[in-house]
Amino acid sequence: MATTIKNTDKAMIPEPALRRLPWYLAYVTLLDERGIEYVSSTAISRELNVDASQIAKDLSFLNIKGKTRIGYEVKRLCHELQEFLGFKRRHNAVVLGVGSLGGSLIHDSGLGNYGLNIVAGFDINPDIVGKTACGVPILDISSLETTISKLNVEVGIITLPVDHAQEGADRLIQAGIKALWNFTPYRIRAPRGIVITNTSIYAHLAVMYNRLEAQKRIDDNA
């Protein structure tokens, strides 16, 4: 079946642009809280150090137009960005592996403000199964499949030990999960049509340490 893809079609937006939109949202939310009514792409550019024409291009994917000399209406821009980014819609999620990192994510209530609704955690550790963490039930892994289908879960968050990451992912997909948010440093594989987002915070640490050492050498040689 043929589909017409419009300029505003969300599938068309390139990932770098998509990653910049939350920066704009953070900034315009701040402006809104300060009671500011209009903002130009030039002003956003100055504040965020992104080229103004790039900002205008990124925002052209949204259902909003800036006015000459005045710019974008701040409240409207906040709203459109949140809608576009999906932060206003509720996405049910489960956490697979409630160890230190998994527990931390359940603990981070801020995720709820960005549309992520963690409905359950799963583990095999008898010390925590049957308990709750910040109101979220921690269940035995054996009830994974029934929970996912019953609660209409879309996102599976993988915070398992590395050697169980792939097995866990396979099980989530089998149970009907459409998106995996992988926090392990393991490269999970999945069939076509399953969305995988890798957030490798340890890789970020590696980059930071490396740049820190390089900077130290520059400072030492200065």
Next chain:
Amino acid sequence: MATTIKNTDKAMIPEPALRRLPWYLAYVTLLDERGIEYVSSTAISRELNVDASQIAKDLSFLNIKGKTRIGYEVKRLCHELQEFLGFKRRHNAVVLGVGSLGGSLIHDSGLGNYGLNIVAGFDINPDIVGKTACGVPILDISSLETTISKLNVEVGIITLPVDHAQEGADRLIQAGIKALWNFTPYRIRAPRGIVITNTSIYAHLAVMYNRLEAQKRIDDNA
């Protein structure tokens, strides 16, 4: 002063290669735990879905050579990767803003295995200042400067509300911090020579939601 930069100089490694090294580490650690002694770049390639010649090139930055037909010694490769990535060195860090996300990071003891040693959290909330979280003291922001110089802190983790992110960063830099790990969606600016690593987990969520919606449209039209 002139410096000779060797091929093994860590400053030379491009960021994409640096980001792949923790994947290799995760995999070879697994092999080591399973008692496997040697691994070829072809075997790593099959498992991680990265081109074998790319892996060999990435590993050439390390102080290790693979042997023809046998490959890399697993134990040695683990060790060299950990050394190279800085995960074996201790980097003292403070968390600025012990809200939901800041508290989660303090809670994530896994970071310690990757060389990050959180020595204190800072906040202004009188309900939590003076307490400890997972053994880490939460101090009033007024003692930021003395703590940083006394404990030789290198890394400042920023988990403040967006509208305090820049101000917090400025204060950390003023106190002598060399690297900022920014978890806010705000684009922090810093003078040359300060390392900034942005981990925008909400931007990752935005990308995931967007891909999920796009996939739904594809499925609906199939």
